[in-house]
Amino acid sequence: MTPKPAWRRAMEEQDANRYDVFLSFNSRDRAAVKRIAESLRDRFGLCPWFDEWDVKAGDRLVKKLYQGLEAVPVYAVFLGQKGEGPWQSPEIETAVYNCVNDPQRRIIPVFLPSAPENPVLPPFLKGYKWVDFRGRSLDDPDALGQLVEGIRQAMPPDEGDPSLEVLSSDERDRLHTAYLNALFEQVSPIYLAQIDRQAEKETGRTLNLGAIYTALLTQSTEQERPWVSSFDEERQNRRLSAVAQVNQHPRLVLLGDPGSGKSTFVNFVVMCLAGEWLQKDAANLARLREPLPQDDGTAEDEPQPWEHGALLPVRVILRDFAAHTLPEPQQPGTARHLWRFLRQKLQEAGLGRVLPVLREELQMTGGFILLDGLDEVPEERRRQIKQSIEDFARVFPACRMLVTSRTYAYQQQAWQLEGFQQARLALFSDGQIRRFIDCWYGHVGVLRGMNAGNAQGRAELLKHEIFSTPRLHEFAQRPLLLTLMASLHAWRVDNLPEKREELYAEATILLLEWWEGAKVVRNAEGQMEVVQESLSELLRVGRQAVREVLESLAFEAHAGQTADQQDTADIPEETLKNALLKIKGEHGRDKDLRPYRLVEYLSDRAGLLVQGRDGQSYTFPHRTFQEYLAACHLTAQVDDYPENIARLA
Known part of the structure; x- marks a missing residue:
């Protein structure tokens, strides 16, 4: 068995924290280095060895320094105006010696803002690439990002990750194939129960995603591409496909309304990439690049652009991640937390041994990380999820990344991911x-x-x-x-126009269930776990009572519009909140429900009501739903029927 590196043995022997980086500095630069150490700890979730924090009163200084130097995979050597300090010389010599004996370790020279224009580097550091804070603040995101990236790339796998060295080449290939097969089987089927429960019950079958998937377009046009000629007006007005967007942008947030196809696109991309590796006939890169349909449904001449080959896909359902492996809400989220979630999901699937293969591929070659449903993350976990995604992008810089979210939920500045471009899905042509x-x-x-x-x-x-x-x-x-x-x-049904009421009724039931129903995830034991109760459970009323509120609100909203207004009406948040709290009060249960909790609950929901652009109102996803629910209210109020008809006239 291959012996463990010294830093691994030292970390396992210590009762203290696992350290990610040793900070070596001149004591005259202590204040500046402390600021950086605090950023590494508080913003990026790293554990730096910093003497002020790790050498206690009564400790033998030389022994503690030696333990710190032995316990880390990375050494950050800081140089300021006064250059190398007296304690730094032996620290640097030890660091260089350890790096020579253990190539997995690394040294990162760091120039502080006070460093001179032509600093004198210690002889042993002249061959290393440095991080430069000169001319920048200590909080500069670019410089900090470079430092964090250097530290992260040298970090060891988590405890519990299997070792890559014990896997033969054939075994690595088998694990790789098993992972892709499992992923392919997860994303290929479409369960009709999520769309039409009666059809699923009658047929007892699932549909194949690859057989019915239709390429998605975004609202961006070819005009936004600098190489498209300004004289080619027809091409300028062509919309870019979702595939073209992920081909162009290594970091992308794909936005869309509920039911616009965001999750389906994630599954389709994963299916095609995995299928290419697995040599599937109908799910591969050729299917991913299939030409877009013209107005008559026939294919265009040119395929969609994809220039990155068969990247290894990794799919993450963000609401599942939010329910597992994150620390306490007040602590930062990191790439390590996301990695632990991937490890947990693979172990649950019996694929834990693929982890080192996956890690090597993502670090050395790059892959495609697809993170679905940013808007479905609970409020108290959003900051951590955002931090984890941004940190993962730094740790695995060779990977492309796609995040999906509802459009309006992502507009808040605090939500937006640093370094990610945006694209919004268009309606079907x-x-x-x-x-x-x-x-x-x-x-x-x-x-x-x-x-x-x-x-x-x-x-x-x-x-x-x-x-x-x-x-x-x-x-x-x-x-x-x-x-x-x-x-x-x-x-x-045989014909839709004559049966439109049934269509509207089915669509309303579907979207009401999406909007009102409980949110569930699969826990570590493989059991379904409720992470947010349904609205009817929150209010302690039946679903029909919730529907009647929506019918009443639809009627009032419709009655308040003029004949020439064809869009859906806005329902003020206060109006919706009060109407729902009223039925809670009428049924005499859960008197302790606070209005702010209800508002927070509603803002996380999508379906039959969606949050408006201003964040302070709600609207129906289409005027048809508003009209249908208003009609349901009208016919249910028999005694007030003539008066209500007059209000709509």
Whole structure:
């Protein structure tokens, strides 16, 4: 067995903290180095060895210094106006000696703001790349980021990570393949129960994501690309696909409304990257790059751009991460916490031994880290999740990263990720609608035992119904609602226009469940765990009572609009809050529910109501829902029917 490095043995023998970096400095620069040490500790979650914190009264100084020097993988040597201090010479010599004997260690020279323009480096440090604070503040994000990145890259794996050295080449290949197979199986199926429970019950089947996925567009256009000619007006107005955005930006936040396809895009990218490694015929880089649909549904000539090959994909559901491995809320989140979450999930899947293979690939070659659902993280964990993502980007600089979030939730300045670009998903174009329906019936037709001609006929019928009915066309521009329409058309009704009430009812039930239902994650034991109770549970009322409130609010909002107003109406947060608190009071339960808690709860929700642009109001995702719920309220209030009709006139 390979002996452990000295720093590993020293850390295991100490009762103190595990140290990430030893800070060597001239005592005259103590104040400046302390500021940096505090930033490393408080902002980045690192554990620096700093003599003021780690040498106690009565300790033997030389012994403590030796223990500190032996217990770390990284040495940061600070040089200021006065240059090298008397204690630094032996510290540097020891650091260089340790690095020669253990190549995994590293030395990082750091020039403080007070360092001269042409500093005199100690002889042993002249070959090292330095971090330069000259001309900058001690809080400068670029300089601090370089220092943190250097420390992180040399940090050892967590305790419990298996060693890479004990794995043979064949075993590493087998683990790599097992990981990709497990990931592929996670993301490939689409469970109809999440969209249309009745269809899932009747068919007992799942759909294949690769068979029905339709490429997504963003609101950005080719005009934003500097190399596109200003004379090519047609190309300037073309929207960039989501694939083009992740190809262009190594760090990207993909924004979209509920049901716009954010999570589906994450799963599709993971499926294609894993499928390329696994040599899948229908899920690979060619599928990822398939040309976009034109308005008539046929393919464009050019494929979508993807220039980064088969990157190793890593998928993280952020609400799951928020429920595990993070420290207490007041402590910073770090890359180490995210890594521990990945380790936990892999161990649960019986794939713990793949960790060193994964780490080596991410550090040396790079991979694609896809983090889904930033907006679904509980309020008290958001700061830590943000810190963990930013730190992970520094620790694994070779990796590309994608984060998804609801649009309005990400607009708060405190939410936004440093170094990440933004792109927002667009509504489906006519070409995307046609492409989706063709793919849908091409796949579902086989599941239902249809011949090809019958399936194509059903597809043409659905397209005709959508494009001949403006309201259905508006519905179809939203991927989730188009999928619901296609499911209803395939399994439950023959013609949508004559059955629009059923469509609206099903869509309302689906979105109400999304908005009102409990949020659950899978815990370390593999059991489903509620991380946020449903709204009806919070209020201690039935779901029907919540729906009746929304029907009443929809009616009042609709009645307050003029005939020429075609958008959805805004419902003030105070109005929504008071209406919900009223039904809680009427049922005489949970009298201790505070208004601020309800407001915080509602702001984390998406579905039948979404938060408005101002953050102080709510609105329905489409005017159809407002009208349908208003009509439900109207017909339920039999005694007030004539008066209510008059209000809407």
